[in-house]
Amino acid sequence: MSRQKSKDTGVEMALRRTLHAAGLRYRVHRRPVKGVRREADIVFGPARVAVFVDGCFWHGCPEHVTWPRRNAEFWRAKIEGNRARDRDTDARLTELGWLSLRVWEHESPDEAAPRIAEAVAERRAAQGSVVRRAGQPAPWHSP
Numbered sequence: 001m002s003r004q005k006s007k008d009t010g011v012e013m014a015l016r017r018t019l020h021a022a023g024l025r026y027r028v029h030r031r032p033v034k035g036v037r038r039e040a041d042i043v044f045g046p047a048r049v050a051v052f053v054d055g056c057f058w059h060g061c062p063e064h065v066t067w068p069r070r071n072a073e074f075w076r077a078k079i080e081g082n083r084a085r086d087r088d089t090d091a092r093l094t095e096l097g098w099l100s101l102r103v104w105e106h107e108s109p110d111e112a113a114p115r116i117a118e119a120v121a122e123r124r125a126a127q128g129s130v131v132r133r134a135g136q137p138a139p140w141h142s143p
């Protein structure tokens with residue numbers, strides 16, 4: 001288990017590539033809020049959107065969860081603890097004005113990215129932020 005990657009997994013990298021190709025810019029592996037010891041995989045700071053890419057085993061995916069037979073009590077407690085922490089993280093971030101999005105590792109980046117992009121665009125529009133496409137000059141920039 002010590003060889004399991006926790007950052008920059010293949011699924012996470014594919015999602016980041018898809019989001020970047022769509023013109024979205026973000027930070028990776030950051031704490032959305034100081035004082036809350038939870039790190040999001042992808043953070044859209046000004047829009048206040050935190051994206052978590054959850055592994056099916058470690059976070060107990062409803063479709064793919066498997067319960068190990070060896071040391072079953074330990075693993076059930078571990079996975080249920082992860083689920084509880086995920087719910088707590090979502091609640092804390094919501095309380096502080098953030099939107100927490102969860103993407104399962106089995107989800108296609110081509111399906112998850114538009115959902116994330118839409119949420120970011122809605123949050124930016126609600127905040128009155130200026131949304132522009134990559135490569136376009138900022139509206140305050142004079143040519």
